[in-house]
Amino acid sequence: MSENILEINNLSKYFGGLAAVSDCSIKVKRGTITGIIGPNGSGKTTLFNLIAGNLKSSGGNVVFDDENITDVPSYELFSKGLLRTFQIAHEFSNLSVLENLMMVPGNQSGEKIMTALFKPSLVAQEEAVVKEKAKEVVEFLNLGHLSNELAGNLSGGQKKLLELGRTMMVDAKLVLLDEVGAGVNRTLLKDLGTAIEKLNKEKGYTFCMIEHDMDFIGRLCDPVIVMAEGSVLFEGSVEEAKKDEKVIESYLGRGSKIKDTN
Amino acid sequence: MDFVNAIILLLNYIFIPALTYGSQLALGAIFVTLIYGILRFANFATGDMMSFGTMMTILFTWYFQSLGVSLGVLPTALLAIPFGIIFMIFYMLLIDKFVFKYYRNQKSPPVQFAMVSIGVMFVTQAVVRIIIGPGDRRFFDGEKFIIKAREFKEMTGLNEGLALKSTQVITIFVTIVLVSLLFWFLNRTKTGKSMKAYSDNEDLALLSGIDPKKIVLVTWVIAGILATIGGALYGLDKSFKPFTYFNNMLPIFAAAIVGGIGNPFGAFLGGYVIAFSEILLTYAYKKFFMYILPESMEPSSLVQLLSTDYKFAVSFSILVIVLIYRPSGIFKGKVL
Amino acid sequence: MRKNLNVIAAYSIMMVLILMVGIFQSWNIALSIFNLCLISAVMTMGANIQWGYAGLINFGIMGYTALGGLAAVLISVDPVQEAWRAGGFDILMSLWLIVVMVLVIRFVLKRFEKSKIRTYSIAAIIISGILLIRFSAEPGIEAIEAVDPAKTGFLGGFGLPIIFSWIVGALFAGGLAFIVGKVALGLRADYLAIATLLISEIVIAIIKHEDWLTRGVKNVIGLKRPAPYEVDLQTTDWFIKLVEKFNSGKLSVIENLADRQAALNQLVIEGSSVFVKLCYSGLFLVVVIILLILTQKALYSPWGRMMRAIRDNEEAANAMGKNVVKQHLLIFILGSAIVGIAGAMLVTQDGLFTPGSYRPMRYTFLIWVMVIVGGSGNNFGAILGGFVVWFLWIEAAPISLFLINFFTAGIPETNALKAHLIESVPYFRFLLMGLGLLFIMRYRPKGILPEKIEIK
Ligand SMILES: Nc1ncnc2c1ncn2[C@@H]1O[C@H](COP(=O)(O)OP(=O)(O)OP(=O)(O)O)[C@@H](O)[C@H]1O
């Protein structure tokens, strides 16, 4: 078992002539919470899409847990322990909040149609367990009062919480979080941070999170990777990143400083 | 000599018919592709809209015939087509106003548009059948042949005759003129260019001050012209039967998709790709081989790859092959 | 209870309409309509689980219906021994060749990496295989079709009770759906629609033209029935007694004994055909109820939850470990199989198989109108759609005739326009369907009984 849970080697993605990700190489150590920052359009989301099998790469490879997963479809990655959330919430709008969570666990026997139809008691047993778990997660996210609401009716921030909640339904190895914090209020954001740290420490999840909120990043992440124009510009601690000339330049143009967003 | 006979045979039974049929499909395919590119939906009423335009043309043809007006050697229908077009455009705009416009304003997904077009398909079929009936109609008059097979044989002394029907020449000629005009319009005029821009990127086009109402109007007008002429040419060359027109939708769609949907030039070529494949694969080559092979090797069977009953299989196979290997069509490249 | 009020109301109205047909037209007509409504309901349930549960467009319903019908023929007709002797061997040989070809292709696909050469060699295998198969089957086909062409001219079937074909029809249709799904699923929605439409046309072409298997446009008539025959009933004692008992009031007023006997005979003849239709109604109703229970249970199981999630957001479902492509294929097969059952039921009821009658308007687009009008995603809605639309499809002609006569009452019969309109009455059903679809899509886009999202 190598020290890195994720290795990205020279990964590229072109949209027509535009290089959204170009020759990008990143290593993520097991057990870390790695932050990814970078200006808008620097290719962060595209990078996640490539890792998670939502896009086909134009070149390079991705190794996850000592296994080459380049262009492996995303549903297979789920069972290998790689989960992701989406920047724009991808809730199942016509399912209730609880159902959104209950659909997550893999290998439910009720997901096979024959079992679902002809072995109701087995399915009911499993459902009870899954439901219990889903309720825990819902409570944790402070969405308890909305359990039976359709996910489509949630607010933007609540949807983001639900996204995070889905990754908590199963035991993951690596979770890719794409701006989970965006649109979530301050107090809840703190709880979110605590939850992420707790999952990281107690369950050994590795996190890789894209975030624009430097406070949030600063509190949780070590190391942090700065992306610009599709490739890695800087890698190190948050403090170093804030001081780094190149980073500042890429972010705000010459002569500026990264401000802590309060 | 036998070799020349073989060539004439292929010309007569494959090349000329395929070129004619291909032109008819091409006009339909451009119609489909324009609607798809600009109004952004797959129009399942395509075949029936063409049959509506053809019906109007036939009604005017009958009217002119009853007045004793004729074009001499040319079919009277040519005179009726412009009137058919006017009614066709009127009908299309009516449908757009009462049906499609609402969904356009709602920004409905393409699937919903497609479903709505099925409603239009039902209505149009009913209208056509109520007005002119479901039967087979021939409305060709004038001189039927430019070259008759017998005359050709006498003239050249060959065994094989080459027949050239006037409808074939008219079809090819009209198609060339119409398509040239269309491409000139799309590429050279301001309106044409703005249609292109609208098809490429709607939001950007709207920002740059293009009037979407005008674009939609012009699209339906062009579509009406293409549908009526394409339908009328097909009807002149073969015959008019509403059910056949409905079925023609399939090769027409195949042509549009093969050519890269949204791309009129691709659709134009796609029409010929489908027509040639269909005819090449369903032609019985026995006679051809009898000419070119020595007597001892003459085939006993028809040497037909596919029975004509399975012509849809040709469209389908091409469609599947293209969609699997080149999902954006063979003639990808610039869209519209 | 209150939630279901509109369901109950809608179904009651439908039943009243059918009863009115029974009272004002005849019970025979009413039952014919009712039976076809039930068959339509099965078809819409099939289309609904594809469209409503998964958002897949299947414009190939006609093809699956026809395959179900073919199953009815192949299961119930007695084998034609002579045809088997004449060409059975050649046919079996060709069948075997097809299997070999498929195995070879599979081997090539498994064994070699994806490359241009592989693609071309597969194309070469397919083309040469088809030529070889045609060549080897040709003499057999000719021999079979020459066997008493006026009566048989085909291989016949297995001579089993026709009711088995309802299951076999499902298998046939499901098998075709598997192949179609493998090729066409994953295409964009509108391409999928075109592709399935094309495939269904090809299926019909095959059924129409492969006479050795299906008798083609010569039709197969006189299929065995799961229900008694009218002529047998008319001579059965208990049945005559039953009719007599039912109509005792009506009969007792007739004084003359001979008249009474004649009236009874007439009633027995009418009653026998009503009775036969009732038998079919019973069978069909059982199928509809079983399917309804199963589809409802499936929809509210974890499987249904997964399907609804996939429909809502494929990308997210994929990221949550659900194999969307596989599930789409599964639901495509299930839905098509249900349509196959309906196809077999239809031929069973008609007692004949007429390949020429399969038209896309009737067997594909009409079914879509049913699904959309009834309410996609809701099984009760889909079934209701089947009832409403079929009822209108049948009653459109009399209704429009009535309307034409009503509005042109002052105009003499000889008026050309009036005569033309009356002659065109059969086509008003298309108009009605089209307008109905357009109105529903505009003003009630979720159908008469919209999908209810029930939260347990
Ligand atoms: N599907 C696509 N097709 C074409 N271009 C795309 C596509 N997805 C992303 N891009 C382009 O790739 C570039 C990188 O986009 P990406 O979404 O990865 O940025 P990002 O770093 O996540 O930005 P943000 O911080 O705003 O979320 C952008 O210029 C974007 O326009």
Ligand SMILES: [Mg+2]
């Ligand atoms: Mg992003």
